[in-house]
Amino acid sequence: MQMMADGPVEPVGFDATAVADRGSSRRTNLGLILRLLRDHGARSRSQIASDTGLPKATVTSLITELVERGLVREGKVDRGKAIGRPSHEIEMDGRNICGVGLEVNADYISAVALDGHGTVVFETRAGVDVRGLSAEVAVGVLERVARQGLEAVRANGVEPIGMCVATPGVVDAVQGNVVFAPNIGWRDVPLAAMLRQRLTTSAPRLQVENDARLAAVAEHAEFAQRGVSELLLITGEVGVAGGIISNGRPLRGYAGLAGEIGHTRFGSSDQPCVCGRTGCWETVVGLSALLNRATSPGDPVRDPATDLEERLSELLQRAADGDQRARTALDEVAVNLGDGLAVLADILNPEIIVLGGYFAFFGDFFVPSVQQRLDSRVMTPALPGTTVTRSRLGFTAACRGGAQLALEAVLQDPSLVTAPAMAGNL
Numbered sequence: 001m002q003m004m005a006d007g008p009v010e011p012v013g014f015d016a017t018a019v020a021d022r023g024s025s026r027r028t029n030l031g032l033i034l035r036l037l038r039d040h041g042a043r044s045r046s047q048i049a050s051d052t053g054l055p056k057a058t059v060t061s062l063i064t065e066l067v068e069r070g071l072v073r074e075g076k077v078d079r080g081k082a083i084g085r086p087s088h089e090i091e092m093d094g095r096n097i098c099g100v101g102l103e104v105n106a107d108y109i110s111a112v113a114l115d116g117h118g119t120v121v122f123e124t125r126a127g128v129d130v131r132g133l134s135a136e137v138a139v140g141v142l143e144r145v146a147r148q149g150l151e152a153v154r155a156n157g158v159e160p161i162g163m164c165v166a167t168p169g170v171v172d173a174v175q176g177n178v179v180f181a182p183n184i185g186w187r188d189v190p191l192a193a194m195l196r197q198r199l200t201t202s203a204p205r206l207q208v209e210n211d212a213r214l215a216a217v218a219e220h221a222e223f224a225q226r227g228v229s230e231l232l233l234i235t236g237e238v239g240v241a242g243g244i245i246s247n248g249r250p251l252r253g254y255a256g257l258a259g260e261i262g263h264t265r266f267g268s269s270d271q272p273c274v275c276g277r278t279g280c281w282e283t284v285v286g287l288s289a290l291l292n293r294a295t296s297p298g299d300p301v302r303d304p305a306t307d308l309e310e311r312l313s314e315l316l317q318r319a320a321d322g323d324q325r326a327r328t329a330l331d332e333v334a335v336n337l338g339d340g341l342a343v344l345a346d347i348l349n350p351e352i353i354v355l356g357g358y359f360a361f362f363g364d365f366f367v368p369s370v371q372q373r374l375d376s377r378v379m380t381p382a383l384p385g386t387t388v389t390r391s392r393l394g395f396t397a398a399c400r401g402g403a404q405l406a407l408e409a410v411l412q413d414p415s416l417v418t419a420p421a422m423a424g425n426l
Helices: 016-040 045-052 056-068 135-155 191-202 211-226 287-294 308-320 324-348 363-377 394-412 420-425
Strands: 072-077 088-092 097-104 108-115 120-127 159-167 170-172 177-181 186-189 205-210 231-236 240-246 352-357 387-390
Touching: 016 045, 016 056, 016 072, 016 088, 016 211, 016 394, 045 056, 056 072, 097 120, 097 135, 097 394, 108 135, 108 394, 120 135, 120 394, 135 159, 135 191, 159 191, 159 211, 159 394, 170 205, 177 191, 191 205, 205 211, 205 394, 211 231, 211 240, 211 352, 211 394, 231 324, 231 394, 240 324, 287 308, 287 324, 308 324, 324 352, 324 363, 352 363, 352 394, 363 387
Parallel strands: 097 159, 159 205, 231 352, 352 387
Antiparallel strands: 072 088, 097 108, 108 120, 170 177, 177 186, 231 240
């Protein structure tokens, strides 16, 4: 009789519904253990049983299967066990699979691949003036970056489970379309279909999602083990957007528009915005606003064909060297940023506000000033306050979030991964 991981094959006449339910339940429990280890770190088998509420025998069986699939591994010895044979803590592995995150931004196209353990196995970024290209040409560049990533990870024996593209603006994640992204000039672009057609059979499962929402997913992963479940990520590039984590999950909103805060009116600005309105927040805190204040036309720092980090490094050096125009520009952005975040803090009450994108690059200037402005303007200063911090992921946050979302398929159904150790059992 052929043996499966769950036991013998059922004889003719079995209850198919019951077997399907058992299989579904097992997949759910496998995913439950993976999420636990991802979000809260390595732990002993007994601790996993306690945390999940599953019987110890069931946990042992599930872990055996996850080890065989290469998704978890034994780590250091559990020193907390007082009696009996020493056991090892179980930790995430997944070195044989990865998720690929891609990002299309106004100034660059990038890619990051993360394996199941969260380790970067591929990373690249190309400076591209996406706003100056048609969507068709930009997707051609995206295809080349995606293909480079897929070929690189496969050459190292890592199989991509899925891909997720991050873009600014309003995204229809179900259809994979970019509905409206004014900062790159896109409207009704069927991005998933266009990229899938170009990659043909080499493409794994493909998704499209808003860049700030994905960046928030990546940032939350950095704080999850500290128990943070309410987080606001504010990312500043050409546009400004927010990613909201509420009760540990990304907030999408009714039509998927939650977090489109760059086009909210904070303050008294009447400057025109690319969205067609005036006075949007990003007209006073976005990257263009900073560069217009800090530099003159023709300054190399404004050249979108030059890598963004190189340009920001030059501006940061000028500010550090005492360039008054650069420092004044940073101070003005910090005031407008703090005022807007104080309103958002009153509405959303996050535990952590993460400054991402270019805000993180100038974190030494922005974090103290924004925190002080926030503390002085929030409605309830006597209650536990919101902490402002800089992103440690920088411009890779959206790509990392995309890679993590691409790996969600494995967390939902770990049986998608068939490692060599399973081959004799299937």
